[in-house]
Amino acid sequence: MSKINEGMDLNDPQKKLVFAINQRNEEKYGPYHEECGLFQEFCRCYNTKDQELKKKESKKYDKEKEGVANKIISELQGLIYDFKPENKSDFLNYIGNIICQFDADIAIKVMEDFGEEGKEEATRIKVIYGY
Numbered sequence: 591m592s593k594i595n596e597g598m599d600l601n602d603p604q605k606k607l608v609f610a611i612n613q614r615n616e617e618k619y620g621p622y623h624e625e626c627g628l629f630q631e632f633c634r635c636y637n638t639k640d641q642e643l644k645k646k647e648s649k650k651y652d653k654e655k656e657g658v659a660n661k662i663i664s665e666l667q668g669l670i671y672d673f674k675p676e677n678k679s680d681f682l683n684y685i686g687n688i689i690c691q692f693d694a695d696i697a698i699k700v701m702e703d704f705g706e707e708g709k710e711e712a713t714r715i716k717v718i719y720g721y
């Protein structure tokens with residue numbers, strides 16, 4: 591039993607009735623939750639907190655991935671500039687496959703930055719990884 595009926599004066603007939611109703615509700619809907627004033631079945635406090643936490647974590651994770659993708663993009667731009675691959679599609683295909691071994695999200699982000707050939711490669715990765 592939660593605190594909802596704590597210290598209730600059961601000599602007062604009205605309070606006694608409230609006590610009985612609370613007790614019945616707790617049996618039906620689970621323990622009363624002080625924070626939101628709802629019985630467990632209607633309480634969304636814990637769910638909401640979990641969802642917010644997950645959202646925050648995934649945002650942080652996305653930011654980290656974006657940072658990694660940007661670093662790879664700049665390295666890859668240098669690589670293409672210095673070595674001028676004959677076939678950009680093939681070249682990006684190899685690089686895409688390599689990055690995918692670590693993280694397909696990052697591979698897609700990177701590829702989308704490399705023109706038409708890159709976009710095709712990104713699409714190919716999306717198909718393979720079921721996006």
Ligand SMILES: [Zn+2]
Pocket residue numbers: 623625626627628633634635636
């Ligand atoms: Zn609650």
